[in-house]
Amino acid sequence: MALRILPRSFYSRRTVEVARGLLGKVLVHGERQGRILEVEAYLGQGDEAAHSFRGLTPRTRVIFGPPGHAYVYFVYGMYYCFNVVAEPEGVAGCVLVRSVEGHGDGPGKLTRSLGITVEHYGADLTHGTLTIRESSRQHPFAIEVTPRVGIRRSADLPLRFVLRDR
DNA sequence: ATACGGATACGG
């Protein structure tokens, strides 16, 4: 049974709502997939940790574009991080995926395990080989909210969301 | 606590 791909409207909402909504959804790349267990929101306003804070640049343009696309960046010389663009077109906001079930904890580890690279920069997550889908497993869970990991600026904002099984 | 290693943004 094919899992339903999340529609564009899912992503065209406030970044925090998209972040919370992504927990428990299934990130699919070809044959590899897993439930999203941990995410962080990066806001378009008042968030100095967000790459989009400095405005629209070649690197950040996709964050300002239409929702439901992938923002992938290369960091620390060896890792890719996978983000999902939220908010309506023209408004910045994205969600960093930090943990995917079966692919380990840590944004660099899960992209390596799932085979996500910079070639997925700007990829449309509502079509193609890289998608996010509903889970077949729909049992309830709690969401733990904490500050984000590994940042210096705007470090106190409660924008990390972790799925906690009930 | 630190090495790793490359892209990016920004100042000159």
Added chain:
DNA sequence: CGTATCCGTATT
């Protein structure tokens, strides 16, 4: 140009 910084990871 140089250089500080960076949404990490593995190892000490």
